[in-house]
Amino acid sequence: MSDNEGPAKKGGYRVEYASSGRAKCKGPRPCTGTDIPKGALRLGSLVEIRGMPNYSWRHWGCATTKLISNMKERLGDVEELDGFDELTDEDKDRLRRAFEEGKVADADVPPSAGKPAAGDTAEGEKPKKKRAPTKKKTETEAEEGGDEKPKKAPTKKPRVKVSRLSSAHARSNTNHTIESF
Numbered sequence: 001m002s003d004n005e006g007p008a009k010k011g012g013y014r015v016e017y018a019s020s021g022r023a024k025c026k027g028p029r030p031c032t033g034t035d036i037p038k039g040a041l042r043l044g045s046l047v048e049i050r051g052m053p054n055y056s057w058r059h060w061g062c063a064t065t066k067l068i069s070n071m072k073e074r075l076g077d078v079e080e081l082d083g084f085d086e087l088t089d090e091d092k093d094r095l096r097r098a099f100e101e102g103k104v105a106d107a108d109v110p111p112s113a114g115k116p117a118a119g120d121t122a123e124g125e126k127p128k129k130k131r132a133p134t135k136k137k138t139e140t141e142a143e144e145g146g147d148e149k150p151k152k153a154p155t156k157k158p159r160v161k162v163s164r165l166s167s168a169h170a171r172s173n174t175n176h177t178i179e180s181f
Contacts, residue, residue, distance in 0.1 A: 011074040012046035014055060014082040027062025034112040041091055061109040065102055072099060
């Protein structure tokens with residue numbers, strides 16, 4: 001999008017209420033791909049898809065600290081954010097607080113983001129996967145080296161050969177006319 005095309009975008013970000021429930025959140029996992037309900041506060045980042053400018057939407061609560069710092073750097077003031085004027089006073093205050101603190105308030109994070117409760121796991125630590133218990137060898141298997149199973153020879157299916165005579169005979173049987181000699 002060049003400088004003189006369409007309405008001027010303020011820094012490539014937009015905030016608004018979702019006009020329908022069709023948009024999917026592009027925020028961090030596990031919220032990625034969840035619906036943004038109609039009327040919910042959402043944040044859009046301007047992206048170019050196939051040469052056309054579009055917004056990549058996320059719940060307001062899915063805005064990361066990096067995203068907020070980028071918006072601060074690009075816009076300077078939260079009131080320069082496109083769509084800020086159309087918000088309610090309560091939501092304007094939420095955005096101002098987020099700009100001041102550099103992060104979204106925990107109360108604004110949607111349940112679909114699934115942040116772990118305090119004390120569940122350390123941040124950045126992944127839960128360990130459980131492994132199936134290993135099989136113990138019996139005494140006879142250990143003595144015989146019973147790890148190896150006898151291998152079977154691969155079985156081949158026999159090919160069915162169709163002779164020309166039988167196929168010609170089959171064709172002649174489909175003809176139900178009787179020929180006299």
